[in-house]
Amino acid sequence: MAKHGARSMVAALALVAGGAACAEDVPAPGTLLDRVVASHQLRVGLPGDYKPFGVQDPATGAFSGLDVDLTTGLAHALGAEPVFVKTSWPTLMADFAAGRFDVLAGGVSVTLDRQRAGFFSVPTDVDGKAAIARCADAAKYDGLDAIDRPEVRVAVNPGGTNERFDRAHLHAAQIVLFPDNRTIFREVAEGRADVMITDGVETRLQQKLNPGLCAIHPDRPFDRSEKAWLLPRDIAFKLFVDQYIHGKQLDGSYAAAVKAWLD
Known part of the structure; x- marks a missing residue:
């Protein structure tokens, strides 16, 4: 039994050594x-x-x-x-x-x-989330409590952190999904929505691109991220x-x- 066990151990070691040699022959995938x-x-x-x-x-x-x-x-x-x-x-x-x-x-x-x-x-x-609205109405939406009202329509692009923020913080306002983030600000500018909440940097840029829109306190966002x-x-x-x-x-x-x- 001892000799048989020794032979088995030698065979096992040979298999391991052979496997190691094969592994060395195959280059490891790079980073x-x-x-x-x-x-x-x-x-x-x-x-x-x-x-x-x-x-x-x-x-x-x-x-x-x-x-x-x-x-x-x-x-x-x-x-x-x-x-x-x-x-x-x-x-x-x-x-x-x-x-x-x-x-x-x-x-x-x-x-x-x-x-x-x-x-x-x-x-x-x-950055952090901030609101943007038509300049004539910006004073009405000075905080989340003012935005979260049943008559307020909040435009949002689906699938990202904007929608996640709205779902977590707005319980009375109407959340209106709009699929094209490139043109969503027109929905606010042309009166089909009242507010959009997005990153402060985007509100600053969009008020330049859409003179009728005003960023609302982008320097004091609702959160930080x-x-x-x-x-x-x-x-x-x-x-x-x-x-x-x-x-x-x-x-x-x-x-x-x-x-x-x-x-």
Whole structure:
């Protein structure tokens, strides 16, 4: 029995050694950072409907915006070219889970449920939800209590943190879903809705683009949140992206880009 046991042990060790040798013969899959560098392509997911972060031209399909410029710079820092992939707020996380892109950008707010799916970069912005209304009516909607009334129609784009905020904080107001975030502010400007609640940076921009609309205290938002880029769970890639963003913030080019797009 002892000899038989010894022979079995030798055979088992030989199998393990053989398996190890085979494993060494097969190169390990590289990190996402390695794959982007090797492929010379960085796939960037964008909802494409959120100024100033990223908007898709419906006629040409081209993307423009703050995050478009910055992720293009990230791609070039990796020796790659950006490939912009259209997603939407309702399908954002399903597309991310399906591996359709390497970076999810375009004005994404940091939330714990999104954090479970991947790594967020260092924050690119700190903001919060604020209201925007027709200038003639802005004084009427000076707070959430004034907005949360049965006669008030609150426009919201579905699937993102704007809808989540409205559902959590508005219980009497009429929440009116409007699917096109690029034109939703016309609903307020033309009187088909009374208020929209969105990120303060967007209210500041939209009051410039729509002279009849006024941002309501964007410097005193209803809450605070951060924006960042959502990345697959690859620590080497995250560290590179974080350093890229940090460098842009450190040398002032991020702030300059924000100012350019807001102006």
